Amino acid sequence: MTTRRRSAASPLSIVLSLLVVALTIGAFFVVRHNVENQDNVLLETQAEQVTQLLQTDLSQQATSLAAIAAVAEATGGSTSLFLAEAMPFTQSPNTTVALVRAGQVLAAAGHGLVAGQSLPGPLAAAVARGGPRLSASGVLRIGGEQVVAFIVGGATSGFAVVDVDVIHPSVPSATAKGPYKQVNVAVYAASTARPSELLVTTTRSLPLHGPVVDTKLPVGSSQWVVLTSARTPLAGTWPNAFPWILLAVGIVLALVLGAVVGLLARRERYALRMVAERTEELEASQHELVRRERLSAVGQMATMIGHELRNPLGASINGLFLARQRLLDHEDPELDRALNLIEREINRAAALAEDLTAFMREREPNLETLDVRSVVDEVLESAPPPPGTTASLPVPGVSVHADKALLVQMLTNLITNAYQAMPDGGSVRIAASDSDGFVEIAVIDSGAGVDPVTADRIFDPFFTTKPIGTGLGLAIVKRLVEAHDGTVTIENGPTGGAQAVVHLPRSPRGATT
Amino acid sequence: MIAGVRVLVADDNEGLRSTTAMILESVGCMVVQAEDGTVALEKLASQPIDVVVLDVRMPNCDGIGVLETLTPAPPPPVVVLDSAYHIDHELRDRLGSKVFKYLRKPVRPNDLIDAVTAAADLLKSEQG
Numbered sequence: 001m002t003t004r005r006r007s008a009a010s011p012l013s014i015v016l017s018l019l020v021v022a023l024t025i026g027a028f029f030v031v032r033h034n035v036e037n038q039d040n041v042l043l044e045t046q047a048e049q050v051t052q053l054l055q056t057d058l059s060q061q062a063t064s065l066a067a068i069a070a071v072a073e074a075t076g077g078s079t080s081l082f083l084a085e086a087m088p089f090t091q092s093p094n095t096t097v098a099l100v101r102a103g104q105v106l107a108a109a110g111h112g113l114v115a116g117q118s119l120p121g122p123l124a125a126a127v128a129r130g131g132p133r134l135s136a137s138g139v140l141r142i143g144g145e146q147v148v149a150f151i152v153g154g155a156t157s158g159f160a161v162v163d164v165d166v167i168h169p170s171v172p173s174a175t176a177k178g179p180y181k182q183v184n185v186a187v188y189a190a191s192t193a194r195p196s197e198l199l200v201t202t203t204r205s206l207p208l209h210g211p212v213v214d215t216k217l218p219v220g221s222s223q224w225v226v227l228t229s230a231r232t233p234l235a236g237t238w239p240n241a242f243p244w245i246l247l248a249v250g251i252v253l254a255l256v257l258g259a260v261v262g263l264l265a266r267r268e269r270y271a272l273r274m275v276a277e278r279t280e281e282l283e284a285s286q287h288e289l290v291r292r293e294r295l296s297a298v299g300q301m302a303t304m305i306g307h308e309l310r311n312p313l314g315a316s317i318n319g320l321f322l323a324r325q326r327l328l329d330h331e332d333p334e335l336d337r338a339l340n341l342i343e344r345e346i347n348r349a350a351a352l353a354e355d356l357t358a359f360m361r362e363r364e365p366n367l368e369t370l371d372v373r374s375v376v377d378e379v380l381e382s383a384p385p386p387p388g389t390t391a392s393l394p395v396p397g398v399s400v401h402a403d404k405a406l407l408v409q410m411l412t413n414l415i416t417n418a419y420q421a422m423p424d425g426g427s428v429r430i431a432a433s434d435s436d437g438f439v440e441i442a443v444i445d446s447g448a449g450v451d452p453v454t455a456d457r458i459f460d461p462f463f464t465t466k467p468i469g470t471g472l473g474l475a476i477v478k479r480l481v482e483a484h485d486g487t488v489t490i491e492n493g494p495t496g497g498a499q500a501v502v503h504l505p506r507s508p509r510g511a512t513t
Numbered sequence: 514m515i516a517g518v519r520v521l522v523a524d525d526n527e528g529l530r531s532t533t534a535m536i537l538e539s540v541g542c543m544v545v546q547a548e549d550g551t552v553a554l555e556k557l558a559s560q561p562i563d564v565v566v567l568d569v570r571m572p573n574c575d576g577i578g579v580l581e582t583l584t585p586a587p588p589p590p591v592v593v594l595d596s597a598y599h600i601d602h603e604l605r606d607r608l609g610s611k612v613f614k615y616l617r618k619p620v621r622p623n624d625l626i627d628a629v630t631a632a633a634d635l636l637k638s639e640q641g
Contacts, residue, residue, distance in 0.1 A: 311526035314618050318533055318535070318536055
């Protein structure tokens with residue numbers, strides 16, 4: 001089972017995410033800039049409206065005061081007529097309208113001035129600066145109060161009409177309609193927004209913050225300044241929120257896109273890896289199939305040869321037997337030697353035929369419980385150690401489920417191979433043990449050991465390092481062991497020599513006993 | 514005791530069949546030859562045979578076919594010469610006592626003589 005690893009985000013998903021984030025940020029700034037521009041335009045419009053409104057008010061006031069001044073001018077300063085004209089303008093207790101001449105109050109409507117008093121100094125100075133057109137005094141501090149005076153002077157008579165308004169600039173004017181609904185306004189009786197010249201404001205939060213529009217309000221020869229700022233987004237809450245919504249959506253989209261692309265890239269990599277693995281497996285299977293087909297053809301040929309050799313070999317053996325029978329009474333050492341040679345070579349050919357057939361034979365093992373020591377004893381009896389070689393039996397008590405004939409052949413081939421590894425004699429130890437569901441049978445010799453150069457070919461059919469032999473002995477052992485679902489290895493032993501180890505499952509599939 | 518034993522040798526290989534017959538005749542057997550299973554059955558039906566030496570792979574009815582249709586009753590003991598383990602354990606169980614002994618080719622002449630002798634002795638003991 002393949003272990004799943006958390007793989008890093010793919011470069012493509014990172015690039016795409018960053019791209020979307022970059023585009024989103026760009027769009028955010030563009031949209032916000034547009035919204036801000038829209039807000040500014042609306043603010044300027046509002047500021048214009050406010051200024052025009054104030055201008056209108058001032059114009060009206062100028063007109064009113066001019067009218068009163070005209071009456072005073074025409075009536076020679078009649079106080080009664082003045083009061084009749086002026087009284088309607090003093091509805092507010094903060095407003096006083098006075099008829100003034102040479103610094104003296106001739107008549108006054110309202111509570112701020114009284115007839116006969118001298119104008120306070122700052123006010124007198126402002127009146128002195130006045131003319132026939134409306135002029136304003138700026139913010140004056142008289143008697144502990146802040147006032148602003150609007151003056152229209154008589155052209156020839158020296159009369160002046162003065163409108164004195166008490167102001168409370170620290171108290172915001174309540175405004176709930178018209179252009180004041182969405183904006184904060186601060187009016188200064190000067191050309192710059194000096195706090196000391198603040199006339200009126202609609203907010204406590206001064207100075208105004210955020211975008212502020214500065215418009216000029218001409219009052220006579222003076223210039224007042226009107227500052228206007230927005231209370232709430234003039235373009236509306238939604239347009240102002242939109243850039244942030246766009247940014248949030250863009251970032252989420254970037255993350256989702258990155259995740260999706262990353263997932264798709266990972267899946268593609270996984271699919272490609274699976275395809276590569278399956279292709280490799282298929283190619284390996286194909287190679288194995290071709291190899292087996294080849295082996296099958298070779299095997300069939302080997303089987304046929306094995307079969308077909310037996311009859312001529314049988315006839316040759318019979319012929320040799322009959323010849324020896326005829327020559328029983330003859331003493332001819334040369335003839336005997338020749339006949340012995342024939343017999344030896346026939347036996348070699350018979351062994352080859354036997355090995356070919358045994359190697360290619362497909363047979364299901366006929367399983368039975370066998371005592372390993374007894375089987376080894378039988379093998380040693382039919383294949384005794386040559387002179388100079390000893391063989392030892394395994395300990396008793398180990399049993400195995402196997403086909404007896406096949407087990408005998410397995411052990412015969414391994415023990416014979418051990419003998420051949422010790423041409424000058426030695427010892428062969430056969431050991432058997434039983435553990436973990438397997439029976440282990442080892443054949444250990446004291447020969448030269450396994451040549452590492454050829455070690456991986458040792459079980460190949462027809463492979464041999466000996467001058468005689470078919471090279472099928474160990475290949476047959478491997479086939480017989482594998483027919484029992486077992487394994488066989490041949491390696492160098494810890495004390496020199498080779499050790500062949502066969503592992504047979506204690507209960508192979510198909511075990512019936 | 515093998516002298517006088519009537520043996521049928523059935524094998525399609527002429528060299529092997531004739532040398533086998535010569536070996537058995539050299540120890541006193543009376544040998545009849547058959548080159549395939551059909552001829553073997555004809556011989557068995559037409560003359561008394563004490564022991565059969567039977568090859569497995571033959572044309573026109575192989576050794577298994579002969580065993581499965583063996584006459585007369587009781588059939589004579591049969592020594593089967595198998596060249597390539599054509600007869601597995603399952604088949605051996607099915608053939609049962611029809612086969613006296615299995616020998617693997619190439620057979621050593623002395624092993625063949627011993628097997629035919631033992632078969633003849635069994636027959637003699639059964640016949641009393």
